[in-house]
Amino acid sequence: xxxxxxxxxxxxxxxxxxxxxxxxxxxxxxxxxxxxxxxxxxxxxxxxxxxxxxxxxxxxxxxxxxxxxxxxxxxxxxxxxxxxxxxxxxxxxxxxxxxxxxxxxxxxxxxxxxxxxxxxxxxxxxxxxxxxxxxxxxxxxxxxxxxxxxxxxxxxxxxxxxxxxxxxxxxxxxxxxxxxxxxxxxxxxxxxxxxxxxxxxxxxxxxxxxxxxxxxxxxxxxxxxxxxxxxxxxxxxxxxxxxxxxxxxxxxxxxxxxxxxxxxxxxxxxxxxxxxxxxxxxxxxxxxxxxxxxxxxxxxxxxxxxxxxxxxxxxxxxxxxxxxxxxxxxxxxxxxxxxxxxxxxxxxxxxxxxxxxxxxxxxxxxxxxxxxxxxxxxxxxxxxx
Amino acid sequence: xxxxxxxxxxxxxxxxxxxxxxxxxxxxxxxxxxxxxxxxxxxxxxxxxxxxxxxxxxxxxxxxxxxxxxxxxxxxxxxxxxxxxxxxxxxxxxxxxxxxxxxxxxxxxxxxxxxxxxxxxxxxxxxxxxxxxxxxxxxxxxxxxxxxxxxxxxxxxxxxxxxxxxxxxxxxxxxxxxxxxxxxxxxxxxxxxxxxxxxxxxxxxxxxxxxxxxxxxxxxxxxxxxxxxxxxxxxxxxxxxxxxxxxxxxxxxxxxxxxxxxxxxxxxxxxxxxxxxxxxxxxxxxxxxxxxxxxxxxxxxxxxxxxxxxxxxxxxxxxxxxxxxxxxxxxxxxxxxxxxxxxxxxxxxxxxxxxxxxxxxxxxxxxxxxxxxxxxxxxxxxxxxxxxxxxxxxxxxxxxxxxxxxxxxxxxxxxxxxxxxxxxxxxxxxxxxxxxxxxxxxxxxxxxxxxxxxxxxxxxxxxxxxxxxxxxxxxxxxx
Ligand SMILES: Cc1cc2nc3c(=O)[nH]c(=O)nc-3n(C[C@H](O)[C@H](O)[C@H](O)COP(=O)(O)OP(=O)(O)OC[C@H]3O[C@@H](n4cnc5c(N)ncnc54)[C@H](O)[C@@H]3O)c2cc1C
Numbered sequence: 001x002x003x004x005x006x007x008x009x010x011x012x013x014x015x016x017x018x019x020x021x022x023x024x025x026x027x028x029x030x031x032x033x034x035x036x037x038x039x040x041x042x043x044x045x046x047x048x049x050x051x052x053x054x055x056x057x058x059x060x061x062x063x064x065x066x067x068x069x070x071x072x073x074x075x076x077x078x079x080x081x082x083x084x085x086x087x088x089x090x091x092x093x094x095x096x097x098x099x100x101x102x103x104x105x106x107x108x109x110x111x112x113x114x115x116x117x118x119x120x121x122x123x124x125x126x127x128x129x130x131x132x133x134x135x136x137x138x139x140x141x142x143x144x145x146x147x148x149x150x151x152x153x154x155x156x157x158x159x160x161x162x163x164x165x166x167x168x169x170x171x172x173x174x175x176x177x178x179x180x181x182x183x184x185x186x187x188x189x190x191x192x193x194x195x196x197x198x199x200x201x202x203x204x205x206x207x208x209x210x211x212x213x214x215x216x217x218x219x220x221x222x223x224x225x226x227x228x229x230x231x232x233x234x235x236x237x238x239x240x241x242x243x244x245x246x247x248x249x250x251x252x253x254x255x256x257x258x259x260x261x262x263x264x265x266x267x268x269x270x271x272x273x274x275x276x277x278x279x280x281x282x283x284x285x286x287x288x289x290x291x292x293x294x295x296x297x298x299x300x301x302x303x304x305x306x307x308x309x310x311x312x313x314x315x316x317x318x319x320x321x322x323x324x325x326x327x328x329x330x331x332x333x334x335x336x337x338x339x340x341x342x343x344x345x346x347x348x349x350x351x352x353x354x355x356x357x358x359x360x361x362x363x364x365x366x367x368x369x370x371x372x373x374x375x376x377x378x379x380x381x382x383x384x385x
Numbered sequence: 386x387x388x389x390x391x392x393x394x395x396x397x398x399x400x401x402x403x404x405x406x407x408x409x410x411x412x413x414x415x416x417x418x419x420x421x422x423x424x425x426x427x428x429x430x431x432x433x434x435x436x437x438x439x440x441x442x443x444x445x446x447x448x449x450x451x452x453x454x455x456x457x458x459x460x461x462x463x464x465x466x467x468x469x470x471x472x473x474x475x476x477x478x479x480x481x482x483x484x485x486x487x488x489x490x491x492x493x494x495x496x497x498x499x500x501x502x503x504x505x506x507x508x509x510x511x512x513x514x515x516x517x518x519x520x521x522x523x524x525x526x527x528x529x530x531x532x533x534x535x536x537x538x539x540x541x542x543x544x545x546x547x548x549x550x551x552x553x554x555x556x557x558x559x560x561x562x563x564x565x566x567x568x569x570x571x572x573x574x575x576x577x578x579x580x581x582x583x584x585x586x587x588x589x590x591x592x593x594x595x596x597x598x599x600x601x602x603x604x605x606x607x608x609x610x611x612x613x614x615x616x617x618x619x620x621x622x623x624x625x626x627x628x629x630x631x632x633x634x635x636x637x638x639x640x641x642x643x644x645x646x647x648x649x650x651x652x653x654x655x656x657x658x659x660x661x662x663x664x665x666x667x668x669x670x671x672x673x674x675x676x677x678x679x680x681x682x683x684x685x686x687x688x689x690x691x692x693x694x695x696x697x698x699x700x701x702x703x704x705x706x707x708x709x710x711x712x713x714x715x716x717x718x719x720x721x722x723x724x725x726x727x728x729x730x731x732x733x734x735x736x737x738x739x740x741x742x743x744x745x746x747x748x749x750x751x752x753x754x755x756x757x758x759x760x761x762x763x764x765x766x767x768x769x770x771x772x773x774x775x776x777x778x779x780x781x782x783x784x785x786x787x788x789x790x791x792x793x794x795x796x797x798x799x800x801x802x803x804x805x806x807x808x809x810x811x812x813x814x815x816x817x818x819x820x821x822x823x824x825x826x827x828x829x830x831x832x833x834x835x836x837x838x839x840x841x842x843x844x845x846x847x848x849x850x851x852x853x854x855x856x857x858x859x860x861x862x863x864x
Pocket of ligand 1: 428429465467468469470472474475507528529530531535537539540542543544545546547548595597600601602721809810846
């Protein structure tokens with residue numbers, strides 16, 4: 001065991017980047033890369049657990065430059081608290097997977113980047129990958145690589161930052177990430193419409209998102225009693241939010257009068273429930289995440305009468321709860337998009353590919369990249385296949 | 386700037402290669418008459434020129450695929466080209482290369498307002514994307530100053546930005562998918578109209594890869610609803626430092642302007658002489674544009690006024706009409722042209738942390754004194770993307786080299802303070818040999834591995850991006 005590589009609860013826990021590099025260079029078997037271990041998504045991986053937990057701490061936070069650089073193992077909660085103290089936040093609203101996946105532990109910021117985790121604000125602000133400015137990582141040969149940096153605009157060399165975002169630890173182990181952050185708004189409001197069927201709801205969300213009023217969330221969500229509410233979110237300066245809420249209600253009056261909520265705690269709770277797919281917590285079944293054109297959401301729902309659904313991103317993100325072992329993909333034929341099996345037991349995730357199978361030419365490229373960055377196949381082998 | 390010499394073995398097979406291209410393409414799609422290939426000898430970095438062996442102008446993805454297959458089999462270098470407005474020499478040919486120009490690929494293929502995307506062929510110009518959807522109240526956000534001419538293909542190649550990127554992001558943040566021809570002629574689709582794509586983010590790495598990973602033939606782009614209105618203010622300051630501090634305070638206050646543009650005194654003087662926009666005579670000025678309804682705009686401008694007042698502005702000018710707004714933008718928009726009237730210039734594109742603005746501006750001033758050259762600064766201050774214009778006289782022997790040396794020093798300074806060599810123009814040939822100021826050998830190695838995977842023969846856009854010594858072993862292995 002190299003110095004600086006302690007073991008925590010049986011997991012390898014390098015204390016800095018150099019120790020991690022040494023560990024990977026000399027590794028002789030597959031490794032399961034984990035941050036807080038709260039997002040066990042993908043094919044089950046066999047191998048020793050390697051956690052980034054100790055690669056933690058803030059290297060730089062400049063509120064005036066909207067820039068944050070932190071160790072990959074830094075708990076997300078710490079990052080969010082730090083930003084909140086300056087009235088700022090991660091704009092892409094990363095989902096917390098613990099409730100849905102039944103995991104415990106502390107989500108890390110590196111895990112957010114590695115899984116490209118975004119939330120309802122994706123429709124307006126962008127995804128995690130859009131705010132990631134730079135990364136440092138150690139590849140499967142133990143080499144330290146940097147890409148991007150800390151500045152807002154950077155086209156110097158190939159964009160390995162985006163390549164790393166969403167690569168689920170299969171190309172390298174992130175050690176440090178730099179994000180662009182944004183000011184938190186003065187006020188947020190939820191406009192809730194009741195009693196719409198899915199087609200009406202999608203139409204409403206489509207109209208809202210095509211308006212100039214900067215809707216930062218558009219979801220169609222079942223409540224405890226199973227009836228759906230259609231939710232829109234507005235954020236910004238207080239006067240502006242009130243103005244836009246009025247204009248939206250006016251334009252959408254054909255769908256009924258919305259109830260407007262501006263109470264900070266309840267607005268936050270409403271969107272946390274959407275972000276974390278609250279309606280499916282502690283319910284039996286497999287959970288699929290289906291990405292389609294928003295207007296195709298009703299078609300998706302019609303094909304699965306046995307499923308429960310929740311819709312985010314104006315219909316573009318469909319969460320489906322289906323009986324265990326359902327081969328959902330085959331029944332989506334003809335609808336452009338893709339589906340990821342996010343929650344299922346290990347046997348199901350062995351049998352059904354959790355990540356969407358890629359066309360041959362694309363798979364060759366992905367496979368080629370993995371072989372270059374991880375020639376011995378030790379980093380989460382097979383996880384994305 | 387060293388460009389590897391043309392491969393005599395390829396030149397010897399010239400006739401055969403051109404004949405194969407002619408046979409594969411419709412009449413008029415292959416140009417090899419030296420009088421005509423001259424039109425493709427450079428892009429907007431005109432200091433470097435080299436006519437290619439041949440130029441092809443395909444009209445479909447399938448034609449691009451046929452060209453690529455021939456060039457791949459023959460081992461011929463290929464230079465992708467959009468409109469040739471690159472400022473980095475990104476579309477500079479080599480003498481043994483075939484240019485693939487995508488200007489004939491210019492159709493709109495699909496407009497979907499409900500799902501807020503447009504699918505176009507990649508040769509279509511940037512501005513014409515917005516033109517295609519503006520009647521319905523939408524626009525395409527990235528707006529390079531060259532938007533009338535530059536193609537989406539080139540925007541993707543360079544991951545281009547523009548003044549509005551502070552709020553809306555650059556090309557990569559607005560690109561949903563591409564159709565692309567790989568080096569061996571295979572056609573692939575990456576991404577699509579959905580808001581995310583599965584698997585590794587290959588689209589993300591293709592965007593900004595400067596034509597070295599494939600030929601983009603179609604693009605799916607996010608379009609946005611147009612805001613109700615927009616209005617700029619102009620604020621003059623007595624020093625660069627104070628203007629820089631004001632930028633940071635505006636951003637911290639939670640206002641998200643669409644644009645914050647900066648001009649220093651030499652630039653203000655040059656544009657005043659040229660465009661007569663009526664700018665105040667001061668050390669530095671900011672143009673800040675905000676969006677929304679009239680009330681929302683008033684509110685944001687009120688906040689900006691409060692913040693600016695704390696920095697003792699020498700002038701605070703608010704546009705009260707369309708005409709006044711146009712006057713505020715007039716000087717900024719004519720800045721490059723104005724400077725070009727009085728001098729030749731090199732336009733740099735380094736990006737720095739906003740907090741380092743005063744220090745870097747002071748450093749640039751020192752370098753200007755040292756090299757005895759003048760510099761005018763005009764740039765996107767909100768995101769730290771600087772455009773120092775180094776003025777020189779091209780007719781004076783040695784002046785270009787001196788200006789280039791000074792440019793390199795400025796870019797090294799940008800890297801030193803935590804920034805980068807290029808924020809939106811790309812590396813091309815221009816900054817190729819400076820790459821090791823920013824990257825370690827291992828960093829560059831990692832990027833070149835991506836190139837190895839997409840283009841195992843290293844035929845796409847040769848001699849760009851990577852220092853030749855750094856890429857030598859990869860090119861040898863590929864040959
Ligand atoms: C006056 C002026 C103002 C400018 N202002 C800005 C600005 O505000 N912001 C900004 O970002 N840039 C600006 N530029 C730079 C330039 O316009 C951009 O880089 C633009 O995106 C280039 O587009 P193009 O179609 O001309 O591409 P080209 O110059 O033809 O090519 C650019 C790069 O893309 C590659 N490429 C071209 N087509 C393809 C394809 N089909 N597939 C793969 N790769 C391809 C080329 O090989 C090359 O590396 C400006 C340039 C000028 C002359």
